[in-house]
Amino acid sequence: xxxxxxxxxxxxxxxxxxxxxxxxxxxxAAFLEGRRDIALGELEMDSLAEMELCIAIEIHTGxxxxxxxxxxxxxxxxxxxxxRKGMQ
Amino acid sequence: MQLSPGFFExxxxxxxRRPQHAAVVTASVTLTYGDLLRRVQAGLEYFRxxxxxxxxxxxxxxxxxxxxxxxxxxxxxxxAGQITLATHDTPMLRARLAQRVHLSHVVAASDAFRVxxxxxxxxPRQEVASSTLAAEVPxxxxxxxxxxxxxxxxxxxxxxxxxxxxxxxxxxxxDYAGERLLRLASIEHNNSKRHRLYCVWAGGTNxxxxxxxxxxxxxxxxxxxxxxxxxxxxxxxxxxxxxxxxLAGVKLRTGGSEVxxxxxxxxxxxxxxxxxxxxxxxxxxxxxxARPGEHDAEATVGRLLDEVELQIVDADxxxxxxxxxxxxxxxxxGMATEYFDSPDESARRFRHNWFYPxxxxxxxxxxxxxxxxxxDDMIILNGLxxxxxxxxxxxxxHPAVSVAAALSLPSRIHGQIPxxxxxxxxxAVVTVxxxxxxxxxxxxxxxxxxxxxxARLPRNSQGKIMRRELRPCxxxxxxxx
Numbered sequence: 001x002x003x004x005x006x007x008x009x010x011x012x013x014x015x016x017x018x019x020x021x022x023x024x025x026x027x028x029a030a031f032l033e034g035r036r037d038i039a040l041g042e043l044e045m046d047s048l049a050e051m052e053l054c055i056a057i058e059i060h061t062g063x064x065x066x067x068x069x070x071x072x073x074x075x076x077x078x079x080x081x082x083x084r085k086g087m088q
Numbered sequence: 089m090q091l092s093p094g095f096f097e098x099x100x101x102x103x104x105r106r107p108q109h110a111a112v113v114t115a116s117v118t119l120t121y122g123d124l125l126r127r128v129q130a131g132l133e134y135f136r137x138x139x140x141x142x143x144x145x146x147x148x149x150x151x152x153x154x155x156x157x158x159x160x161x162x163x164x165x166x167x168a169g170q171i172t173l174a175t176h177d178t179p180m181l182r183a184r185l186a187q188r189v190h191l192s193h194v195v196a197a198s199d200a201f202r203v204x205x206x207x208x209x210x211x212p213r214q215e216v217a218s219s220t221l222a223a224e225v226p227x228x229x230x231x232x233x234x235x236x237x238x239x240x241x242x243x244x245x246x247x248x249x250x251x252x253x254x255x256x257x258x259x260x261x262x263d264y265a266g267e268r269l270l271r272l273a274s275i276e277h278n279n280s281k282r283h284r285l286y287c288v289w290a291g292g293t294n295x296x297x298x299x300x301x302x303x304x305x306x307x308x309x310x311x312x313x314x315x316x317x318x319x320x321x322x323x324x325x326x327x328x329x330x331x332x333x334x335l336a337g338v339k340l341r342t343g344g345s346e347v348x349x350x351x352x353x354x355x356x357x358x359x360x361x362x363x364x365x366x367x368x369x370x371x372x373x374x375x376x377x378a379r380p381g382e383h384d385a386e387a388t389v390g391r392l393l394d395e396v397e398l399q400i401v402d403a404d405x406x407x408x409x410x411x412x413x414x415x416x417x418x419x420x421x422g423m424a425t426e427y428f429d430s431p432d433e434s435a436r437r438f439r440h441n442w443f444y445p446x447x448x449x450x451x452x453x454x455x456x457x458x459x460x461x462x463x464d465d466m467i468i469l470n471g472l473x474x475x476x477x478x479x480x481x482x483x484x485x486h487p488a489v490s491v492a493a494a495l496s497l498p499s500r501i502h503g504q505i506p507x508x509x510x511x512x513x514x515x516a517v518v519t520v521x522x523x524x525x526x527x528x529x530x531x532x533x534x535x536x537x538x539x540x541x542x543a544r545l546p547r548n549s550q551g552k553i554m555r556r557e558l559r560p561c562x563x564x565x566x567x568x569x
Binding site for chain 1: 470497499500501502505507528537538562563564
């Protein structure tokens, strides 16, 4: 899976979770193109959204992330790095 | 308790009362009950000459269904035990089964089916068919029928039924008396073998289809089949065939796996209103049957058959009221009380005089049973219980989906993650994300987190979907459609 595909996966999942930030199409597009990073705290994810994001990542990439660890990862770009490294 | 007569005695009664009534019908031959009795007597004599005595355990490797039925009844009359070593099984599996039941002889049409360490008996069809001598049979039925059933712990379980247990199960199928029964699954499959015996017990007519006869409709009409028993897969295929409506007068029976309401509706619209969906287990025979007029959106398997006692219980074995989902346990005449040579599995499934088939479901206030799936298949996602059947029902309600199979993927963090594979109707077009949206809409948190579309789901020889074989398809490296 390429970085772009990982970004797509994350964006789709966040969109499904109806997160307000992801309704900003320009912001989402910038993240997908790697031009903009987004702090996970900025997303205001509830525990359900965190769980669903971790499930989606695990099932499509095989990389397990504990939902409680998400905030310590910091940003979506860092999350992409974690997933990429986990897949290697 | 008074013992039922054996099958030989029952066969003799039918031959005495209705000697000209058709017992067996094939594309080319009709055997009356008189003919069948003579063949079974001849088989009995032949097997005795080969050294078969009461207590001997014999393996049957006969794909000719009439030969198989005659040999089965002859061995019962001889008081011998028997197990099917099917021609479609691997030599390794046949050898393993032979070893487990301490087989002494194998009866087959060809010596290609010899099993090391056992005596081989080639079935001489002409000799069996021509003998007409009357033979003495044991005063009390004492034969054993070994039936294999898929285990949940890797190896298959074997149930050893005494002849009178099969007879007791047969009483739940007395309606076969007036039927001409065609089953598409070969008699080499245990479920088919048992129903063929139930039909003999009832005095009905067993119709056998030659393997090369591909048009079920034409064959059924030609041989006046009144009851057609087929797998869910074959029933769906039948509904799609151009001449299916010509079977409008036939009773169509299916089961073995969950039959969703839309599939039932399709069969009733395209083939016959006389649709019966059964719930059964190898360990006890028939349990419940949904009859015409009883099919609804909950995909009920109908009311319990005569003399079947069934309860829904919680994890502490406490009985639950109607409508509550729990584990099914039951007892019925002719039920097994243990597995042969599997004490651990016996202790798990047979407890306090009940059999626990490992299914979950609920009894409705109107007495109808709804089976939701295997307890072992229950998906537990972060503590949330999800029945694969509910996922499958929702996916199959999408107009593009023909069949769905839901399963779980193990997760260190979440326990189990539900996923699903689907097969589409011919020429149907749909994307994975459309299916995911449909599932989320109806199932929310219970929806499968990944869906794949496959040209054909893996099935066993009886058409049952093999979920375990689907798991590798969900490896993260696999790309989605």
